[in-house]
């Protein structure tokens with residue numbers, strides 16, 4: 372499946388056990404060109420449990436586009452108007468949206484430096500990650516936030532002017548981020564539009580990162596660069612991110628596609 376171009380291999384592990392080694396995850400991701408491998412598991416109280424591995428084999432707690440893909444499957448399967456998805460990070464809710472799009476309520480962003488987590492106390496609106504070529508005056512200090520996974524977001528004038536595969540890894544495993552971080556490069560086009568490219572922790576440059584889009588909107592709105600709702604234009608598609616004042620939750624809406632089904 373893919374969510375706005377973010378590619379997933381989704382395994383139904385509700386009746387067939389699926390406990391891949393890191394090597395097997397890497398092999399599946401390479402064979403199927405997936406950014407993440409996802410397993411659907413039974414959950415005692417929610418419609419489904421979603422387990423997530425990055426293409427490097429590491430298990431992670433959150434994946435926004437993956438949650439939309441899983442929501443699509445379970446919405447179709449159950450016919451319910453709303454489905455609940457448990458992840459290691461949070462309980463998410465998925466809904467059908469207009470035009471065949473899928474919305475997931477991603478919950479509240481976490482803003483404390485310990486929540487990201489950072490290795491030391493720092494102002495989350497702009498952290499110090501100067502290192503080698505990152506000591507670049509055109510790259511401002513990145514804002515950080517957790518969407519159930521860590522994100523550092525650089526606000527830049529022209530997102531296409533940066534060599535993201537060269538810069539991303541320098542920040543991804545910078546000592547300031549003890550669990551690593553996803554690294555966004557965001558260009559604010561206007562108060563309702565952000566162009567975004569994301570170097571994903573454990574997966575590299577992907578066509579779209581859902582939690583990355585949520586993180587970029589939250590950081591932009593927090594800095595008053597945009598309003599609380601914006602279109603996030605990624606390489607693989609557009610996501611609408613709405614950080615609602617009423618409940619502090621971030622809602623993400625966008626396309627999901629089933630590409631093919633197979634048996635391994």
Ligand SMILES: N[C@@H](CCC[C@H](N)C(=O)O)C(=O)O
Nearest residue numbers: 434435436520572580581582
């Ligand atoms: N593609 C995902 C994020 C997947 C996990 C991420 N790479 C991490 O390590 O936290 C999304 O759509 O959010």
